[in-house]
Amino acid sequence: MIVHDILNCITEIAPLRWQEHYDNAGIQVGDLNAEVHRALVCLDITEAVVEEAIDKRCDLIVSHHPLIFHGLKHLTPETYIERAVAMALKHDIAMISMHTNLDNSYLGVSRVLAEKIGLTHLQLLQPSADEPEHCGAGMLGEFKTPMKELDFLRLVSNTLGSPCLRHSTLTGRKVAKVALCGGSGTPFMADALRQRADAYLTADIKYHDFFIPENRLLLVDGGHFETEQFTKELIKGIIQKKFPTFAAEIAETNTNAVHYFCK
DSSP, rough: OOOHHHHHHHTTTSGGSSSSSTTOOOEEETTOOBOEEEHHHHHHHHOOHHHHHHTTTOSSESSSSOOSOOOSSSSSSSSSSHHHHHHHHHOOEEEEEOOHHTTTTTTHHHHHHHHHHHHHEEEEEESSSSSSTTBBEEEEEEEEEEEEEHHHHHHHHHHHTTTTEEEEHHHHHHHHEEEEEEEEOOOHHHHHHHOOOOOEEEOOOOOGGGGGGSSSSEEEEOOHHHHTTTTTHHHHHHHHHTTTTTTEEOOOOOOOOOOOOOO
């Protein structure tokens, strides 16, 4: 197996052409033609993740978020990014990242989140103009049985393992249709409102954005890491479906940079 084989099996459902213009999905470190035997799958690449890969004798790391997002001008011990790259190079560990191309796939990040909270009749929230059936932002779905807003918040909290959720004012209506976007999805709130969703679940919502719904839907911030955490399972599943005998495992290292203090 070579790095290019693993890259190709993921881009079959999330082509690199679907990534946003600012992104850096694809090969991060290493040679696409290098032979690999074991992959460590993670959301973020940190020094601790590279150390875990070394300990587990993984010669490939597959992440959702790219380690190298902006160009590197030097390779020194100055930042965690440079240190992680240097460590990977020293131990012949390749890195590939599947970011907004996987966000924008119908079979990607938002779909797996929607399935985790139990939504059905799934469709893209904002389909792309060129490939509307396969590519676009967010997901829209329905619950088989509508639920009270507080029950919806409990469901989200329990599913995400989040100790607390930020949300807009309760509307007093039941939640049946839900729009969501794993990660930073505030730009797609207008689509959720246009689709008359009862709730919109995403992350990284700014204070003033909570005023926008004006009682038309329940806006919920589930956390960036929390709403994208199932991407690790998704990537591992894609790899093992294509290559059942290839060793791929989810990193045990917790890379969530946000910590909560609950009174």
